[in-house]
Amino acid sequence: MGSFQQAMQRSGLKRTKQRECVYNVLEKADVPINAEQIYKELLSESINLSTVYRILESFVEKDIAIKATLGQSVTAIYELNRQEHKHHLICAECHSIVAISGCPLEQYVEDLSKTTHYQILEHKLEITGICPRCQAKHGK
Amino acid sequence: MGSFQQAMQRSGLKRTKQRECVYNVLEKADVPINAEQIYKELLSESINLSTVYRILESFVEKDIAIKATLGQSVTAIYELNRQEHKHHLICAECHSIVAISGCPLEQYVEDLSKTTHYQILEHKLEITGICPRCQAKHGK
DNA sequence: TATGCAAATGCAAATTATTTGCAAATATTA
């Protein structure tokens, strides 16, 4: 059984053509993407943009996908919840995103929980820099 | 000379009543706030909301303020650039924000720069949890 | 101090991102 079917089954969401399309787009993306990008990928399927939003909302609700915003951007982005903790490196020039695996914060977060008495749920680390390609463009 | 005047002088922005109002609101806020919140603080001054946005934009441009988005929120927030590196702890329930000082990532970021060949400019760490007050509300 | 002008502001309208109401279509279950 495909992972889409599994996700629908576990969550109790109905297995619709539109949800499958959105799921597939998310599945093949290796970095978070926004609703508009998903919509454009699916122009040939003529799925409505508000349906895309509703599907994303339902996926987030069911923990099938993760919603976030990055940097100064004011647009929400989504990725499949692959249950693996990762962080992102964003190019300040070309806005490309690469995922970085491994977390340097495990111990820190544990300590922080003790000192602040917060019950820590998750954390997000975004690192901004200039990617090698954009550095090259600047000559030198 | 007040720090507002200094900021205007260094940046070359004109010293207007509206800019001073926005600056003062940012100065007395200890966590990032959004344009609407600033606007409401300044209702008595009857400054226009688009002016607030334009002022914030100019402050960010001149590095007087920092713009960001947090968590899943789609609204930009702003804080005075106090030149001190800090991170934020956000309550998942009441959405309160507290600043945490000290950075556990200095060495990590340096290493990352070497392995990825990115020129690292900055990073943002957001930690989400449940604050002691909200934990208490849930009883036990 | 008065004048000139670029920069900044107010106001209304435009844009962008997202959400909602409602009627029609569809998936699931019996």
Add this chain to the structure above:
DNA sequence: TAATATTTGCAAATAATTTGCATTTGCATA
């Protein structure tokens, strides 16, 4: 296959931000 709750499309609403343009203001200079 029928019953029904869910989902979708479409148009309109809302929220956040941006823009055009006429008017006002800060600041440099005469």
